[in-house]
Amino acid sequence: MQAKETLLADLVQGKKQQFQVPLYQRTYSWTERQLAQLWRDILEQVGLLGNEDGASTHFLGSVVLAPSPQNAPTFNRWLVVDGQQRLTTLSLALAAIRDHIAGDRGDEAERIEEDYLVNKRMHGTDRFRLLPTQADRAQYAAQVNGTTAEHGAGDRVAAAYQFFRTKLVQAEDPAEPVDPLRIEEAITTRLTFVAVTAERGDNVHRIFESLNNTGLKLSQADLLRNYLFMKLRTRGEHVYETYWLPLQESLSNEELEQLMWLNLVLDGDDRVRRQDLYTAQQQRFEKRAADEPEIEEYIKQLHRRSAHFRKLIHPREEPSPAVRSCLERLHDWQAVVTHPALMLVLDRRARGELDDTDAARALSYVESFLVRRTICRIPTNNLNRIFQSVPAQLPRDVPVADGLHRLLSSDNRFWPDDAELRDKIRTAPFYRYGRPHQRRIVLQRLEESHGHPEPVDFATAHLTIEHVMPQAPGDAWMRMLDEDTMLGESAEDLHARLQHTLGNLTLTAVNAELSNHPFERKQDLLKASHLEMNRRIAAAERWGAVEILARADDLAERAAVLWPAPLRDVRRAERSRDWHLAHQVLAALPPGTWTSYGDLAAFLGSGAQAVGNHLANTPGVINAYRVLNSEGRVSDGFRWATPRDEGDDVRARLAADGIAFTAAGAADPAQRLSADDLARLLADPDEEGDEDASAAGTGDGEETRAARFRRQLAADDSPATVAAVEELLASWEALGGWIGHGAGQTTTSAYLMLGAAGLPGKGIWPLTLYPGSGRGGTAEVVFQYLASRRPFTDRALRAELLARLNTMDGVDIPEGKLDLRPAFRLEILDDPRNRALLTETLAWFRDRWETREAD
Structure with missing residues (x-):
């Protein structure tokens, strides 16, 4: 029996062989929970490609192989005793990458297929490099062959493939696009296994049990603490009692680990992962042959900076009112991702490089960066990289606050300017993006901008977000909306377009009985509110599209003052980001569903005609043909954007995707996804939710x-x-x-x-x-x-x-x-x-x- 560390490329690539999952093995069982964690690990490894510091690869676990009874001298067959879930998942990920790039990088797609997925010039089941259990085989073969196959609602192989197709579209985010071939490289060269290869008669199950036994692991903070005091041979007791013990008593072990990581980041290491903290810090000391005084100075530095870190997690400890207010808002926002930048500001203030006023100004830029991106629906996936790079990239030739303003304003950070902010406040469905508590914070700050002489105590007011025009409007509301519709737009379309925009949202603790009554019934309630924004809404004679957009413009002006803009009107990609969001949600459409141009437009905060034009003229948009008109029919102006699809029957393609048709020939309305459904497709179920729920x-x-x-x-x-x-x-x-x-x-x-x-x-x-x-x-x-x-x-x-x-x-x-x-x-x-x-x-x-x- 042999055991060695290996990579997927070394295990699978370029060899005529087959990995067979025995019939007694369980079927493929990974859920989105495991897939999402693997995807995060893959993207992390993508970011480490080419790192000269030798950052650690990601260990996936064991693969236990035994010779198959069907082995042949010219065609090795292996039984997968352990590791079939990982091998199947990675094969599906590579199949998704192949299909994602097939349109414009056909040679690379063919290479991926031949290197990892199939045995060229072999036939039948021998063609597949991996052969799953009988129950999974048909669906797996369909994904590898690029064909369709009948599948049930519980089919996990098809769901995993669809998961990776969706994630690959998301990875094309204009703010930080990830090359699919870099993802392939990370999968094949950065994910490691222990491959245990048995010979005939070996007890492979015994080694499987040994490899899967786990114990309680030491944390990164534990490992680094042990290393530090091992080095302090003569000063250890003094340093422990004077600096380490107070530090350890003021922070939990997890917080201490976070501080140690932040300390590395502040010293300029903008690539280190928290799970590599111990190795990275140890390497720094070993490279410099650090002596006891240097180790002691490091611990003193941790002790000093712990005071700054405590202010991030306990803002009330900050003495300056202006700085404290900023820290409290960022803490309430749950902006842990910004900690490297916040620590830098507080650290530089302690060194005398800026005063309280400039520190508050610097923190306001961080807050504005987060809030404006949320209002404008810019994905958060690259925020870790942005803020971790701040200490290393901060300009040295200008004061700290100005340097932070300049750094965050660079064109690859996507800090929305005033024009984009105003547009998105008018059009974007704010209520369906971000976290509920963040939406409340935005409305709370807008209310506070009125400077009411008797401000509301938001901590005790128990306010929730209210749709002034309700989410489920009665007949009176619909008649009023009908007066405001544009050419070709229905009252239902107008409601879907405006209901979740900021102009229609407020904060209230009003009695529930009046929640969905006509506006006239709401006015008396809003007049009695202690909130200035509600009294202003109550002063309106009606509440239709004109009034909602007028209020949106007022809120936009206030927002532009509350949250500072980037330094200059740099190159932006607002519309490309919007279309990227459309591509993401279409890629995520589940089998057996369709949506309409109006639904997609309401989700984007765009117009139905603009959506149709984009889909008709943009090749390669996954599931574009599943966008129909509001009646569930193919639009008269529909055309395939890809030449290879021309001539295909759209209805036949829809039927193959599981979409049923009524006797009148329209797509089944029960299978239609509304704008709210589309928003939920991309939402985190632990973060997304209605205020009322x-x-x-x-x-x-x-x-x-x-x-x-x-x-x-x-x-x-x-x-x-x-x-x-x-x-x-x-x-x-x-x-x-x-x-x-x-x-x-x-x-x-x-x-x-x-x-x-x-x-x-x-x-x-x-x-x-x-x-x-x-x-x-x-x-x-x-x-x-x-x-x-x-x-x-x-x-x-x-x-x-x-x-x-x-x-x-x-x-x-x-x-x-x-x-x-x-x-x-x-x-x-x-x-x-x-x-x-x-x-x-x-x-x-x-x-x-x-x-x-x-x-």
């Missing part, structure tokens, strides 16, 4: 929330539906669940919870019930949330939940919405059979959760 715990206000939910339900639904919902809630409690209620003051909700009450993050729920808001109550099935919660990370389990729900009359959720949050009407529960079926489904859900494997 941000909490489901129990507490002092639980009875009030429950009563509010019942009042709203009774105000909108029939007595029969209210009684049916009450029966459902009672049935859920009889099953051992409990009812949580959302924290929203405007519109509340009811969560069907399992797990310990009052312990956030420890429970799970399958459904959220919402009052009707003028159109009848709904039950939202939270597939997107369940996809990150065990055991429902298993796509097959979510597919079974969907199938069970679809047995109810009036429910027909398409498979394509298995990663979203589809809803059905509460009124269907009026039928006793439907209530019985739903109760059975909830019992099944409870049983699956209670028998889950421990994390």
